[in-house]
Amino acid sequence: DIQLTQSPSFLSASVGDRVTITCRASQGISSYLAWYQQKPGKAPKLLIYAASTLQSGVPSRFSGSGSGTEFTLTISSLQPEDFATYHCQQLNSYPLTFGGGTKVEIK
């Protein structure tokens, strides 16, 4: 199985901050990586797929990069509605796996 390691697992930041979350895969997954945002009591919402393609309707302050084994999700200027947990997922091979999640809280 491909393991995804997200870091940090917890992040405290202020509105307006630039935030970067990393997702490392235990083996190469090309660009088969998606990022999701999840708010408490809600289902995950797709932000980015194919490592760097922004899903329609997602604000441009979100961006993704990387390929192979190292990926990043960047929020260029954190907004109040961005405080949530972020998950990466690899879709390169079965079984599909998720990272452990990064919780972004208000400083």
Added chain:
Amino acid sequence: QVQLQESGPGLVKPSETLSLTCTVSGGSISSSTYHWGWIRQPPGKGLEWIGNIHYSGASYCNPSLKSRVTISVDTSKNQFSLKLSPVTAADTAVYYCARRRVEAGDWFDPWGQGALVTVSS
């Protein structure tokens, strides 16, 4: 706009069968572009992919769940289903259904709102 909705019992006894159905509205489950998946999240923990199915019946499941999982599709009802048996307390989780696109990108979207299933006697 496609929407997914999970339904099924919220409480299941240990050693019994967890059964959930996902109803797809606003689009056809019989599209070759999409697969239909189940993902779960134990309280306070991360996401775990359970499996997904194509309308043709082709399915893939997480080996970690071994032979306990069955995923099926009913195109006449625009639904797909999950059965997990036998269950233990470790199967207590919010269960989500989601649509997976596998062409021109690969992702799960949209997701259902989730169904909390508690395994307890």
